[in-house]
Amino acid sequence: MTGEESSEMLEGLFKLVKEIRPAATLRTRLSPYETKMLRDQGVTITDLGDYALLTEGRNYGRIEHYIEWLAEQADIPARSLLYRPQHIGDDTLGFIGFQVTDAVGLLVYMEQLGIMVSAALLVDELLPALEMRTLLTEAEHSILTYKLWTGRRRSVIRSTAKRILGTESVETFRSPAGYRYKMVRQNGLALSLEVRGPKHRQLNQESVDCDYCGLSYLSNTPAETRTHRQVHRRAAQLLDPVPNTRLAKRLAETDQPIIVDSKAPMWMQKEVYRRAVKFKRELRYDFVQWAGDDLNPVTLGWHGHLFPAGPDGTIAGACAFSNQHPGPGDEEWTLAWVWIAPKYRGQGLLTAHWSGLIELYGNFFIEPPLSEAMQGFVRSHGTESQVALLAVYTGLGE
Structure with a gap:
């Protein structure tokens, strides 16, 4: 994809999220699309686009044209999937699509950009199996942590348009749902789009060196704070x-x-x-x-x-x-x-x-x-x- 094409995709996505339209009613039951996706353990790119269209109709329903591009931004691989043959050795049909956890991981990513899709029901279905796993893909990790991070993420999408010396322009927008956007352009080309969820809070983080236990860690980071607590406690058992x-x-x-x-x-x-x-x-x-x-x-x-x-x-x-x-x-x-x-x-x-x-x-x-x-x-x-x-x-x- 050329820089201009990438810039156009970014502009199209920004146009989509800026359009004011009432959010879809929250559902409590799986739709036929979701049921089929779970049963087949995968979905075609076309079907995933049709599924997104059920709730995201902004920008003339162009969301289906962004599926593959958004998957690339999220490092989610589209795969060649084959229908299981009725008899081993039979020829079988194949299609380009996503395995179910990758598809749901992509929906999680789209949701954190403010796109009107909801991964909640699919996440609930996949969570029990993931909670028993030791190793996860990035998409699976986003499913596992979905409830913790919904609305709290900061995401940045960059086009492949070449940055040059010169003045950049910035356009900001806040959606009715509370998503905050910052588009950076140069010479009429979109360079990057930053998205902050409605619950995102900028934390002041700094590197801390603990003189007592000797650990260097990043403040305001839950995982590193827990690690420091553990290391500090073990150090105390030796030092005191x-x-x-x-x-x-x-x-x-x-x-x-x-x-x-x-x-x-x-x-x-x-x-x-x-x-x-x-x-x-x-x-x-x-x-x-x-x-x-x-x-x-x-x-x-x-x-x-x-x-x-x-x-x-x-x-x-x-x-x-x-x-x-x-x-x-x-x-x-x-x-x-x-x-x-x-x-x-x-x-x-x-x-x-x-x-x-x-x-x-x-x-x-x-x-x-x-x-x-x-x-x-x-x-x-x-x-x-x-x-x-x-x-x-x-x-x-x-």
Whole structure:
């Protein structure tokens, strides 16, 4: 379609929605067209145009000429559909049309442009099946969210007419139903048509960086706000932990370091994994240094340790060891990472566990790079070889 043809289509649509005509009476029962569309699970382009004409007769009933063009604007594919043969192997007739969810998705799109069609009854028929689905097409998603977004959308249709340097003119219109239109033209050619539904409200949105949980999200966006709430809540469980009765019970049963390996309860493995993720994000590493996750046990060769803040089992931090990659001095174990919640740092928590870790893992290698705080700790509490390797392998030691 040339730029001029595209511009003419846009002008025709604008002329249609500007025509004042009473809206059709709302129906409570499916029409024969709708019943057939649902039964056949599809519709021809011609039949969909005839269906739209039942309620949209403005601009001399030209809505049927816009069906394919509007489908292109909504990225809804017209398909070659075939009638099922009475006997397999028989020749069959075909036609160009839309599968039923695409057809209803197109009606939803037309409705949000202020075209006098209603997808409500068809949406009600299709919703139960869609609510059970995990993956949806864009058209199916518009059906699923139809009741939430009816009248609230902002849509922009652009012609393919080439924009050039020069003055643009703007024409606005508000329909009796409350749809607000803004047509932009240049040199007599329609460039774009913006449509705001009667319930559309412009939200002031800005990018927000949460210093507490570290998430960047867009304000006034329900999905991102919910995500931030979830991330913030999970961060609080690490940054401001509460007493853990299960860990407290285990601490009461032994005074030895508790090893979190592949045989440990999954709740303990998850606690180590979550702190491994926090360590990765805090130091901006490329991957999580723990060979397990929330669902899968850690693999052999990995040990974790949880650092309690007291006998109540409050988890103040964690660390992880691996014997998968020997250190440069052929040390069997490598300390992959240590993470302690900020409020517990500088309180001697790691110092209290260090001698026990050396007893378990020997003269283990400490994987670089090390933070400045960890470098200072190694200089004060590390073994002789750990202090020596600090300068050699981090390039930051004395």
